[in-house]
Amino acid sequence: MGFKNIKRTKEKVELISLIDMLFILLVFFLVTSFVIRLPLQERSISIPTPENRPGRAQIVIQLIDGNTVFWLDETASAEVRNIENRMGYMSRSRLNTYIVGKLVQKYTIPYQEFTEKLGNLVHTADKNPDHQYFVMIRSPDALPYVHVVNVISRLTKTSYNNINFGCVGGSLKDIRDCNSIRTVTEVDSYGNRRNNIQIDF
Amino acid sequence: MAFIRNQEKKSLSLPGMIDVIFLLLIFSLVTLSTSESNVEAKKRGERADKFDLPKISEAETFEANNVLTTLLFQIEYVNPDDTTGQKRVLVLWPSAGDSVTLEQARLTALEDYNLAQQSGSTPRYAADVPDNYLSLSQRAFERTQACTLIRQSVKTYVEENFFTPSLSNRIEIRAVKETEFRLVNFIMVESGKYDKLIPRCVFRTLTEDM
Amino acid sequence: MIHTATVEIIYRLISDMNTGKIIRRILFFTVLLAAGGLAVYRNYEIRKIPYEKIMLNASEEYSKILIPPRPGIMGITITGEIIRPLVFSIIGKATVTALDWGRLGNRAVVKVTATIDDKGRVFITEMRSGGHTEAGLLISEALQTWIYTPYKTGTIKFFFNLPSKGRKLIIDTSGLRRRNDIPPEKRVYDGQLYYINGIKSTDVGIGSFL
Numbered sequence: 001m002g003f004k005n006i007k008r009t010k011e012k013v014e015l016i017s018l019i020d021m022l023f024i025l026l027v028f029f030l031v032t033s034f035v036i037r038l039p040l041q042e043r044s045i046s047i048p049t050p051e052n053r054p055g056r057a058q059i060v061i062q063l064i065d066g067n068t069v070f071w072l073d074e075t076a077s078a079e080v081r082n083i084e085n086r087m088g089y090m091s092r093s094r095l096n097t098y099i100v101g102k103l104v105q106k107y108t109i110p111y112q113e114f115t116e117k118l119g120n121l122v123h124t125a126d127k128n129p130d131h132q133y134f135v136m137i138r139s140p141d142a143l144p145y146v147h148v149v150n151v152i153s154r155l156t157k158t159s160y161n162n163i164n165f166g167c168v169g170g171s172l173k174d175i176r177d178c179n180s181i182r183t184v185t186e187v188d189s190y191g192n193r194r195n196n197i198q199i200d201f
Numbered sequence: 202m203a204f205i206r207n208q209e210k211k212s213l214s215l216p217g218m219i220d221v222i223f224l225l226l227i228f229s230l231v232t233l234s235t236s237e238s239n240v241e242a243k244k245r246g247e248r249a250d251k252f253d254l255p256k257i258s259e260a261e262t263f264e265a266n267n268v269l270t271t272l273l274f275q276i277e278y279v280n281p282d283d284t285t286g287q288k289r290v291l292v293l294w295p296s297a298g299d300s301v302t303l304e305q306a307r308l309t310a311l312e313d314y315n316l317a318q319q320s321g322s323t324p325r326y327a328a329d330v331p332d333n334y335l336s337l338s339q340r341a342f343e344r345t346q347a348c349t350l351i352r353q354s355v356k357t358y359v360e361e362n363f364f365t366p367s368l369s370n371r372i373e374i375r376a377v378k379e380t381e382f383r384l385v386n387f388i389m390v391e392s393g394k395y396d397k398l399i400p401r402c403v404f405r406t407l408t409e410d411m
Numbered sequence: 412m413i414h415t416a417t418v419e420i421i422y423r424l425i426s427d428m429n430t431g432k433i434i435r436r437i438l439f440f441t442v443l444l445a446a447g448g449l450a451v452y453r454n455y456e457i458r459k460i461p462y463e464k465i466m467l468n469a470s471e472e473y474s475k476i477l478i479p480p481r482p483g484i485m486g487i488t489i490t491g492e493i494i495r496p497l498v499f500s501i502i503g504k505a506t507v508t509a510l511d512w513g514r515l516g517n518r519a520v521v522k523v524t525a526t527i528d529d530k531g532r533v534f535i536t537e538m539r540s541g542g543h544t545e546a547g548l549l550i551s552e553a554l555q556t557w558i559y560t561p562y563k564t565g566t567i568k569f570f571f572n573l574p575s576k577g578r579k580l581i582i583d584t585s586g587l588r589r590r591n592d593i594p595p596e597k598r599v600y601d602g603q604l605y606y607i608n609g610i611k612s613t614d615v616g617i618g619s620f621l
Contacts, residue, residue, distance in 0.1 A: 017217025018424060024224045029453050042254065043262035043408040044373070046401050048481040049393030055483030058490045077491025081594060136482050141383035142335050146255040148382060149404060153257035161261070166482025169386040183491065185596060195491040195596070393481065400481060 047152060050168050057136035057166075059121070061114075063147055064140070064172050069114040071107055077195045079106065081183045092180065100176050118154045122163065129160040140171035174201060252277070253284070255378040256407045265405050267302050269295035272358040274351065274388055275307060276376035279329060284379060288330045289314075290347045292354045303375075324350075335381060348387055355391045359398055366397035375405040418443065497593065499562045500602025502531065510553035512609035519546035521571040523554060529590060531559035533567075546571070557606055562599045563587040569605075578616035580605065585619050 062070035083099050090098065109117070125133055135155060139148045148167050155163045175181075179200045186196050273293040280286050291314075293306035310326035317324035328347040331337070342348060355372065363370045372392045376385060385404075392399040425439045501507060524537040533554055540547030550571060566586030573579050582604050589599045604617065 014217045015424060017221060018420060020217070020221050021224065022421075024221060026449065028224070029449055032453065032457070041408055042265040042405055044265045044403045045257070045262050045406050046371070046403050047389070048401050049389050049399055050484045051393055051481045052485060053483040054485045055487045056490070057482070057487060060487060060489055072489055074490050074492050076489065081491075081596075085594065134480060136487065139382040139386070141381060141386070143382050144379045145376065145382045145385040145404075146378040149255040149257060149378075149406060153406075156261035164480050166480070167386075167389075168482050168484050169382060169390075184488075185494070186488075188490070193494040195494060197487075197489040197491060199487045199489070201486055390484075 045149065045152060045156070048164075048166050050166065055136060055166075055168070057134050059133070059135045060138065061135060061151060062138045062170070062172055062175065063143055063151075064108070065143065066147060067111050068108055069111060070104060070172055070175075071109055071114060071117060072103065072197070074194075076103060076107060077183055077197050079103065080181065080197050081195055084183060096178065096181050097176075099181050100178070103181075104172065104176070115154075118151070122154065122158050125163050126159045129162060131162060133163045135163060135165045137165060137167040138170035139167060141169060175199060252375070253377040253379070254375065254405055254407045258408070262406065262408050263403075267304075268299055269293055269301050269303055269306055270299055271295060271362075271371055271373055271403075272354065273303065273306070273373040273375055274354075275303075276330075276374070276380045276384060278377060284377070287332055288377070288380065288384075290328050290330060290350060290384070292326045292350060294326070294358075326350075330384060335383060342383070343387075347384070351388055352391055355388075355395075355399075359395050363395070363398040366400065368400070370399050371401050371403050372399055373403045373405065421446075494596060497560070497562045497597055497599045498602040499560055499587075499599055500604065501606050502558050502560055504558060506556055507558060507606060508553045508556040510550060510605075510607045512607050514549055515546045515571065515573060516543070517573055519543040519571055519573045521547050521550055521569075523550060523569040523571070525554060525567050525569070527559055527564055527567055527587065529561055529564050531561045533557050533559070536566075553606070559604075560602075561590065562593060563589050567604075579614040580607070580610065581616045581618065583619050584617060 058074060060070075060072040062072070064070060079102065080099055083102060084095070087095055087098060121133070121135075125131065137148055137151055139145070152165060152167070155165050181197065181199045183195045184198045185193060187193055272295065275291040275293055276288055277291065278284060278286055279289050291307055291310040293303060293310060295301055295306070314324040314327035323346070328345075328350045330347045331345055334342055334345060334347075337345070343352075358372075372388065374385060374388055389402050392402055421442050422439060425435050425442075428435060428438075430438075520541055521543060522537075522539040523535060525533045525535045527533055535551055535554060538547055538551060540550075550569070554569070563584075565588045568583035568586065570581040570583070571579070572581070584601065584604065593599065601617070605615065
């Protein structure tokens with residue numbers, strides 16, 4: 001009696017369907033590796049309410065329209081000081097007008113440059129986590145509030161949340177028509193003497 | 202004798218195809234799964250991004266609840282298809298048990314507005330913003346029906362709910378993105394008048410989420 | 412386990428091909444590399460996404476309620492630059508040469524009058540060294556290389572009196588004046604006014620000549 005040599009057929013892997021499966025897996029991993037954009041979601045953004053007291057800021061952003069912005073920061077105080085020293089003979093009202101005119105001429109920037117400055121500010125804030133920055137955003141009445149929200153959205157994207165902001169209503173005309181704009185020497189909380197710009201409306 | 206090589210004809214097998222189909226199914230389910238807002242929007246019967254809120258892509262934002270948890274001022278177009286037309290301020294009140302949704306409160310406000318229009322009385326939860334409100338003086342603007350409603354609503358809500366300064370005290374603003382800053386600023390200024398009771402306002406925005 | 416199964420499948424797949432051994436080997440490693448690279452890239456992209464956002468069921472929203480300082484509306488004070496005091500002193504440059512006190516000897520008496528210009532450079536206008544020519548030469552060679560910060564200009568006098576039992580070097584700064592273009596609110600202090608190696612600070616006096 002001879003035993004039949006049962007030859008087991010070697011099971012072959014189905015080539016085509018396996019390639020299909022591999023490609024499907026490939027596509028699946030590719031898709032999940034990229035950022036999946038879900039539909040827009042409604043979210044909330046928090047903005048402090050204004051207070052009836054003198055305002056203080058390191059940077060004042062006066063939105064003029066959708067295309068230009070008036071940006072005043074600590075470098076402006078040297079300019080104002082310089083004008084006060086040179087033009088001290090002028091009457092107060094004329095000096096105000098002259099100072100504001102010079103500042104508007106020098107510190108009004110197009111929106112693209114403003115966006116870059118915002119980016120630089122965020123970058124600086126990230127490099128100095130111990131510093132607290134306060135930005136005052138002023139918007140004219142007629143400007144859609146989306147412009148303010150856009151500015152705020154850039155300012156909140158810091159690593160250490162050290163940029164504080166506030167938004168108030170106001171226009172460039174209010175600054176031009178202010179009662180006085182001058183420098184005052186004050187000592188800050190760290191004991192440093194600073195030449196601050198004071199604008200009284 | 203010549204041997205003829207018996208070449209097997211390769212054919213697609215059924216189990217393999219079923220595997221592929223199941224894979225495709227799982228893939229579709231995972232990647233095309235509906236987001237939370239879409240589910241809720243579908244329940245509401247509308248798309249989530251239909252209300253023209255400001256769109257921001259990079260910001261520190263928080264979850265916006267559909268259920269009202271605080272006083273919310275909604276500024277929308279009287280005619281949704283006319284984005285240059287008149288705007289309306291709706292005052293959406295939350296319920297004591299935090300069970301009223303935004304849409305429910307809105308419908309309540311609109312019903313009240315329509316009834317008031319019919320009866321000639323002053324609506325309690327909605328007011329139209331005059332077209333020329335930007336050119337009004339500050340005093341005239343504050344005397345408009347919309348501003349009066351905002352002022353009274355904030356006052357009432359503060360008296361009933363905010364007793365001590367707290368981080369959670371807030372007023373929400375949900376306005377179409379083209380709303381002029383004057384109106385939004387008025388709400389913020391009114392909220393800020395109560396010493397430290399309302400330290401912040403919350404703006405609703407649309408954000409692309411990951 | 413999935414990875415080994417995948418490698419196994421690819422291996423068996425390629426083994427069954429009717430191609431040369433080298434080609435099969437190349438194909439196998441190419442496919443393996445491609446799959447490996449894809450897996451690494453996928454892991455890298457997924458790591459960039461915050462954990463909360465890749466969860467299918469977002470349980471709790473992490474909310475940070477941060478109340479920033481509130482803006483004031485009564486006027487604005489914009490922070491200016493820090494007023495840093497200015498220090499009038501020798502600038503540490505490579506071209507500045509130190510005077511070697513030991514080489515002057517014990518008996519040198521030298522009076523030097525120099526002017527400092529608006530760039531801080533020193534120009535010797537008068538030197539009285541008596542019989543101490545060598546000491547005078549050493550002093551003038553060193554002094555001419557000194558550069559001061561450009562905050563003061565005018566006349567400066569050096570009185571080297573090495574035999575003295577008191578001050579061996581007196582520096583008269585009464586002839587120096589602060590520059591006119593420096594804003595009045597900026598203070599100018601005197602810093603290091605000499606660059607001499609081997610001298611004790613108790614041997615130096617800064618004041619006026621008798």
